[in-house]
Amino acid sequence: xxxTIIFLMAxxxxxxCNRVPITGRKQVSLxxxxxxxxxxxxxxxxxxxxxxxxxxxxxATLVNxxxxxxxxxxxxxxxxxGYADLLQDFDWEFHLVQSDEPNAxxxxxxxxxxxxxxxxxxxxxxxxxxxxxxxxxHAVARHGNERISQQLLAYTGFAALDVAMSNxxxxxxxxxxxxxxIGAQVGVLLPFSRTHESEADRLGLIFMAAAGYDPHTAIxxxxxxxxxxxxxxxxxxxHPSDETRISNIRDVYxxxxxxxxxxx
Numbered sequence: 001x002x003x004t005i006i007f008l009m010a011x012x013x014x015x016x017c018n019r020v021p022i023t024g025r026k027q028v029s030l031x032x033x034x035x036x037x038x039x040x041x042x043x044x045x046x047x048x049x050x051x052x053x054x055x056x057x058x059x060a061t062l063v064n065x066x067x068x069x070x071x072x073x074x075x076x077x078x079x080x081x082g083y084a085d086l087l088q089d090f091d092w093e094f095h096l097v098q099s100d101e102p103n104a105x106x107x108x109x110x111x112x113x114x115x116x117x118x119x120x121x122x123x124x125x126x127x128x129x130x131x132x133x134x135x136x137x138h139a140v141a142r143h144g145n146e147r148i149s150q151q152l153l154a155y156t157g158f159a160a161l162d163v164a165m166s167n168x169x170x171x172x173x174x175x176x177x178x179x180x181x182i183g184a185q186v187g188v189l190l191p192f193s194r195t196h197e198s199e200a201d202r203l204g205l206i207f208m209a210a211a212g213y214d215p216h217t218a219i220x221x222x223x224x225x226x227x228x229x230x231x232x233x234x235x236x237x238x239h240p241s242d243e244t245r246i247s248n249i250r251d252v253y254x255x256x257x258x259x260x261x262x263x264x
Contacts, residue, residue, distance in 0.1 A: 020141045021083040022206065023199055030149040033142060037089045037109035040144065044111045052098035054116065060096045063114050063132075066125050066211075067094035070132045071110070073211035074140060077260070086140065094132075102228060106135040108144035121224045129213035130221045133204035141203060143196040201249055205257035215249075215257040222246050 018029050054060045071092045078084050090110040099115040106112045112135050114128075122128040138144070205215040226242035 018142070020199060021078065021086060022081060022203060023141075025195075025199065027142070027146045028149050028153070029142060029145045030152060031145055033108065033145055034089050036145045036148060040107040040109060041111065044107050047113070048095060048097075054096045054098055059116065059119060062125060062128060063094055063096045066128045067092075067112065067132050069211040069213075070129060070136055070207055074136055074207050077206060077210050078140065086142070090139070102225065104131050104135050106139045106144075108139060108142065110136070110139050112136065112139075121221060121228070123224075126208075126213045126217040127221045129208040129211060130204065130218045133206075133208035133211070133213075134200045135204075136207055137200040137203035138196065140207075141196070141199055143200070147193070147196070198245075198248060201245060202253045202256070205249065205253050206260050209257040209261035212261075215254060215261055218249050219246060222249065 018027055019025065020027055075084070075087060078087055089108075092110040092112075094112045094114070096114050096116060100117045101115050102118040102121055104112070104114045104118055112132065114131065114135075118131060119128075122131055201218075205218060208218075209215045222242065222245055226246070
């Protein structure tokens, strides 16, 4: 019986494997992306209604301008690379929200939030492009779907999302919020989250470069973020350590990104 269950699980996993665009990494996506996007949109709108959204002023204008250029570049790159179909569920939306926290995040389908607390670290349009490129990369790589799939496998087996929502609504809601990167938990799934962050660094550099922003700006931005305070050990973090991240950006991802930048 146990062998039969393992065999069926293997078949499901093999049938649900996709590849992340450009990087080619295999990922498990148990759920239709349209379903994940629809549920995420509900939580996104709930967050916005409870937050102070800044719609006017120079900061909001800058976010919209840079975001628009990044989104256009993403569509161009994905089309050139043969992945245009992966954007069919996207409806780009960017908001600046009042918060002292130096952060930004995205939900599946291209819903992006930038906190005002990160603007002193981005400093200008290029620095903001680093952040937006990174967050858009999470959405393009469908990291949200992958995180939810991983959580469903770990905690609810192969239950469908609607079944999980009916049986455990609060837990399932937390899955969606966790998939968006709002909050993080220490646990066995952290290595996947570090993979997501590194992947978003790589893709984010490509997207900002394709939008006409010098990817070298990312080094200064992450150095400023690193100086914000002491880092926690990498094994306890869903993000790569500051040293690892900056080293990878400078030595591993930069040459590829510069090809897109010099080609503009």
